[in-house]
Amino acid sequence: MEKLDILMSIFLIIIFLFIFLPIVYMLTHPGNLGVLLDNEVIDAFKTTLLAGTVATLIALIFGIPTGYILARYDFKFKNFVEAVFDLPMAIPHSVIGILILSFIYGVSVIKFIGNYVVDNFFGIVIVYLFVGIPFMVNSIRDGFLSVDEEIEYVSRTLGASKVRTFFEISLPLIRNNIISGVILSFARGISEVGALLIIAYYPKTVPVLILERFMDFGLNASQPISVAMIIVSIALFAMLRAFRKHKVKNTG
Amino acid sequence: MLKVCNLSKIWKDFKLKNVSFEISNEYCVILGPSGAGKSVLIKCIAGILKVDSGRIILNGRDITNLPPEKRNVGYVPQNYALFPNKNAYKNIAYGLIIRKVDKLEIDRKVKEIAEFLNISHLLDRDVKTLSGGEQQRVALARALILNPSILLLDEPTSALDIRIKESIISELKKIKDIPVLHITHDLAEARTLGEKVGIFMDGELIAFGDKDILKKPNNRKVAEFLGFNVIDNEAISPEDVIIKDGEDYEVVNVIDYGKYKKVFIKYKGYIIKSFTEMDLNIGDRVGLEFRNKIKLSS
Known part of the structure; x- marks a missing residue:
């Protein structure tokens, strides 16, 4: 290794430890894990994972056709549409809460929805969907972009209708993109706090509960739940990386 | 059909x-x-x-x-x-x-x-x-x-x-x-x-x-695409360019295909392609004869 490369490696090591050490410390000092058996904690986990699942399913149902159209067609304002789909990633989380709430209470026709959203399970789903959809759409669009259109054409000439080609040829080919879209949008959803504080503090999700315990009882009280949350996140990303690796092997 | x-x-x-x-x-x-x-x-x-x-x-x-x-x-x-x-x-x-x-x-x-x-x-x-x-x-x-x-x-x-x-x-x-x-x-x-x-x-x-x-290009573009030599308004197939002894023209490039060579010869401001089994090299001088010319429309 040359000197410059050694120097650059040192930068890598420092920034790696910056992220890695706190995680390791946390995992090795979880505090009183008995807290995890609290009903409130268990309910929070149920709420979080269920809302995450529902939001991800909705994102998937909308993400597949959206991603397909974005990948296959050029249309006026396509750039604009794509930019709008990316926006939730750039807007501050609390602003997302204010945004959704203002819209619901501001437009009189849909005001009634407020009852089902504010401090309600569906409010959590809406927030999760809002923040998670960019990951789903982008991942699926990239998947369809990577499927050679000639493959779809050939399938058509072999006698498969457009619908059949879509379900039998194109969709199976982007399986890994669908999986990573699901994991990313799920992971993004369940980590959300800011918008939930504004729209749906209740029923409490795990990150909201962690924040609440921290505010009320301090660091020690929030640590064990945080550790559990870290483990969920690590598990999700381990799955993601496993699928990505699989994909590289497939296409290489 | x-x-x-x-x-x-x-x-x-x-x-x-x-x-x-x-x-x-x-x-x-x-x-x-x-x-x-x-x-x-x-x-x-x-x-x-x-x-x-x-x-x-x-x-x-x-x-x-x-x-x-x-x-x-x-x-x-x-x-x-x-x-x-x-x-x-x-x-x-x-x-x-x-x-x-x-x-x-x-x-x-x-x-x-x-x-x-x-x-x-x-x-x-x-x-x-x-x-x-x-x-x-x-x-x-x-x-x-x-x-x-x-x-x-x-x-x-x-x-x-x-x-x-x-x-x-x-x-x-x-x-x-x-x-x-x-x-x-x-x-x-x-x-x-x-x-x-x-x-x-x-x-x-x-x-x-x-x-x-x-073998019968009807205009310049087709003739060029088909590999013909185009001189003024005429196309000449490389096979119809016969290389003879002489001093008039200079060989400017040679591609060796083994059994035969493709040679590029400077001719009145044009570069002409021809095939030959003769052992020619860049810089050699040769004479040329065209066996068949095709009139081009444009």
Whole structure:
């Protein structure tokens, strides 16, 4: 290794430890894990994972056709549409809460929805969907972009209708993109706090509960739940990386 | 039998202008430089692109507005487009599976076509592990197994190295009894395979007929594309440039093909191509004689 490369490696090591050490410390000092058996904690986990699942399913149902159209067609304002789909990633989380709430209470026709959203399970789903959809759409669009259109054409000439080609040829080919879209949008959803504080503090999700315990009882009280949350996140990303690796092997 | 009447289409940067031709059960090669829009023609016939105007008649049936799945055409794109998640066998069988053909019958047909194209040993292979030539054969088998009314080949050898190319060409020569429309930029392919030949430039089919049209360019652009020497308003085939002893002209470049050489000779401000078995080198001086000149229209 040359000197410059050694120097650059040192930068890598420092920034790696910056992220890695706190995680390791946390995992090795979880505090009183008995807290995890609290009903409130268990309910929070149920709420979080269920809302995450529902939001991800909705994102998937909308993400597949959206991603397909974005990948296959050029249309006026396509750039604009794509930019709008990316926006939730750039807007501050609390602003997302204010945004959704203002819209619901501001437009009189849909005001009634407020009852089902504010401090309600569906409010959590809406927030999760809002923040998670960019990951789903982008991942699926990239998947369809990577499927050679000639493959779809050939399938058509072999006698498969457009619908059949879509379900039998194109969709199976982007399986890994669908999986990573699901994991990313799920992971993004369940980590959300800011918008939930504004729209749906209740029923409490795990990150909201962690924040609440921290505010009320301090660091020690929030640590064990945080550790559990870290483990969920690590598990999700381990799955993601496993699928990505699989994909590289497939296409290489 | 395929009949294309006044076909026009604009797609991306390519266009077809009023293309008409007709082929029966013969091997037709349409020759044209890259980027001339040849692929657009094939994609229109396959139904992948909708035509702007004109008609396409296949075996007496107007297929102009039919979707690809109702046309019964065999299509082999330039990159073969095998289904990467199916093995070779399943790629070939796919069209029959769609037609709900009986499993035993599928098995019999797949094996038969595999034998015809010398790929029996590849049927279990993951198509991503096949070489270019092998992929090409699988793609051909996948199209031919359905007994298409026409086989459309888009630059079938352009991605192959020369040795594989030759073996694919001999494979293609075996295809009989159905019309084949093969597009290429390779003159040798047109000469070797074409029973009918078309020349396609800038979206227009400027010549169509038997192989003789390759010897009779009618304008400067075609002559240059076909490798003729163009001097003033005349085209001279490199074979008709005879090199003699003399001091008048200088050899400026030589490409050695082993048995013969292609030499480039400076002649009255032009660079003339010729083939010779003489041992010539750059800087040598020679005399020239032209055996046959073709008058060009423009």
